[in-house]
Amino acid sequence: MADKTLDYTGNRCPMPVLKTKKELKSLASGQIIEVIADDLGAKKDIPALLHKTGDELVEFKEEGSKLIFIIKKA
Numbered sequence: 001m002a003d004k005t006l007d008y009t010g011n012r013c014p015m016p017v018l019k020t021k022k023e024l025k026s027l028a029s030g031q032i033i034e035v036i037a038d039d040l041g042a043k044k045d046i047p048a049l050l051h052k053t054g055d056e057l058v059e060f061k062e063e064g065s066k067l068i069f070i071i072k073k074a
Contacts, residue, residue, distance in 0.1 A: 002034035002070065003027075009066065013041035017049050020071070024055055027073040032058065035069040042067055 006023060008016040016037040023033060035046065046069050050057050059070040 003031045005034040008037045016042040017045040
């Protein structure tokens, strides 16, 4: 279960990844967030961000036009 859900539906690139980056900075280690976006750029941008930050992509799924990322703060 996520500690927080962030719905960036309707936000266009680069906003979903920038807002996710900002949110990750405010989390404590081990916290989990769910990020929901519908901008296809997020599909590659968010995993690339996590690769740089060292945070973990626990799960990724697509539900219709929604991209759902479950992320665990390192």
